[in-house]
Amino acid sequence: MTSPSEELLPSTRRALLHRIARAQSEGRAPSLVAAVAREGRMVWTGSRSCADGHAPDAGTQYRVGSITKTFTAVLVLRLRDEGLLDLQDPLEKHLPGTGVGEVTVAQLLDHSAGLAAESPAPWWERTPGTLRPGLPDVLGERPLLHPAGRRHHYSNPGYTLLGSLVEAVRGASWEEVLRREILEPLAMDRTTTQPVAPHAGGWAVHPWADVMLPEPAVDLGLMAPAGQLWSTAADLCRFAGFLAEGDEKVLSPSTVREMRTSSAPPEAGQWDGGYGLGMQLARQGGRSLAGHSGSLPGFVASLWISVEDGVAAVALANATSGPQIGVIAADLIGIVADAEPRIPEPWRPLPEADQTLLALTGPWYWGTQAFGLKLTADRGVELHPLRGGGRGSRFVVQPDGTWTGLDGYYAGETLRAVRRTDGSVSHLDLGSFVFTRQPYDPEAEVPGGVDEQGWRGLPL
Structure with a gap:
């Protein structure tokens, strides 16, 4: 696939090539391919290889490992959006007999279910899935290591359960549902459960010598929803655009915004990261990134998105270890975003002026602290402190004329305008907090009342 690389400056393209060339050389990867997408469209791709004349391109398949989990999470969230399940449902409600008790669908999605990280021996990534024909073989005799909902503990068997959940609710195989509900709608025709040429072979590189060993590429069977997929840099750029x-x-x-929202707290000492619903979250280079990494013997992969910058990057290599693939993809985003920052959209006025809403704009006071309320698109509002620190949020309008907080302290809380009998606004109520037009306005319903003598100075 030819990339429209002319959309990036020559200096940016060279910096990107230099970064992956250094990564392939220092990481001793047999081959490495990367791509960058901007505003949902691939604008650059490059590759390096140890074999002259055999460099991969954006259409060459690599195994992407745990990036597969994000696809599985999308399938589960489709079930939720269709009303077929609730994220707070115990898994047993839809998939009885697993032996994991009251573990919920949400806890499986964000790895807080307390399940073991791996399936019992032998090492599942290098042995065929036929050795684990049933869920008991995947989960083992002690599937739960931690109390559910208490900590983030990454679990591959957890995503096996989610894949089986998809099959149980849909009545079709995980692979069939994946193809029908994600791959075909997003035109990802080079993403498959088995390798389709052209594809890279997986290699292990000796840690102390420049020699290689081929790695087996086995069918993972029931573990497929945790890491089976093969894909390309071009297809993953399409997927990144969808996730953004x-x-x-x-x-x-x-819903994809919900996936990118932190759901499980990071482990102690790892406060620069987190996990949403099937997506890893990170803070690198001053940027908030969302995506997923992946590895299976012979392959490492990474997909990162910076929604704020409108840039995504994919990096794939066919080595068991060596290239710091997540750092590479994050660096590619940084190169583009720093050299060619996103051009802001032109300011445009709202299509119409709602006089009722317009009358609510301007300063409001929570006690003595000044806040400003402004209108946004689609009849939403923003309420933020005018100086100093404090709690602010964006709000989306509801059918009954109230607003629901989208972020920060007031996420999920209700903001409403309280009106007097004559229709004029007395105050704003935000989760029981009263915002008035004047500090402790005596004409508003301030809890506890307002001293009748009003404001005063210090008596001499």
Whole structure:
């Protein structure tokens, strides 16, 4: 696939090539391919190889390991959006007999279910899935290591359970549902459960010598929803665009935003990261990134998105270890975003002026602290402190004329305008907090009342 690389400056393209060339050389990867997408479209791809004349391109398949988990999470969230399950449902409600008790669907998605990280021996990534024909073989005799919901503990068997959940609710195989509900709608025709040429072979590179050993590429069987997929840099750029903006054919923008929202706390000492619903979250180079990494014997992969910058990057290599693939993908985003920052959209006025809403804008006071309320698109509002620190949030309008907080301290809380009998606004109520037009306005319903003598100075 030819990349429209002319959309990036020559200096940016050279910096990107230099970064992956250094990564392939220092990481001693047999081959490495990367791509960058901007505003949902691939704008650069490059590769390096140890074999002259055999460099991969953006259409060459690599195994992507745990990036597969994000696809599985999308399938589960589609079930939720269709009303077929609730994320707080115990898994046993839809998939009885697993032996994991009251573990919920949400806890499986964000790895807080307390399940073991791996399946029992032998090492599942290098042995065929036929050795684990049933869920008891995947989960083992002690599937739960931690109390559910108490900590983030990454679990491959957890995503095996989610894949089986998809099959139970849909009545079709995970692979079939994946193809029908994600791959075909997003035109990801080079993403498959088995390798399709051209594809890279997986290699282990000796840690102390420049020699290689081929790695087996086995079918993972029941573990497939945790790491089976093969894909390309071009296909993963399409997937990254979907994870940034949503696509009504697959998931709405609000649901993919939910996936990118931290759901499970990071482990102690790892406060620069976290996990949402099937997506890893990180803070690197001053940027908030969302995506996923992946590894299986012979391959490492990474996909990162910076929604704020409108840039995504994919990096794939066919080595068991060596290249710091997640750092590479993050660096590619940084190169583009720093050299060619996103051009802001032109300011445009709202299509119409709602006089009722317009009358609510301007300064409001919570006690003595000044806040400003402004209108946003689609009849939403923002409420933020005018100086100093404090709690602020964006709010989305509801059918009954109230607003619901989208972020920060007031996420999920209700903001409403309280009106007097004559229709004028007395105050704003935000989760029981009263915001008035004047500090402790005596004409508003301030809890506890306002001293009748009003404001005063210090008596001499």
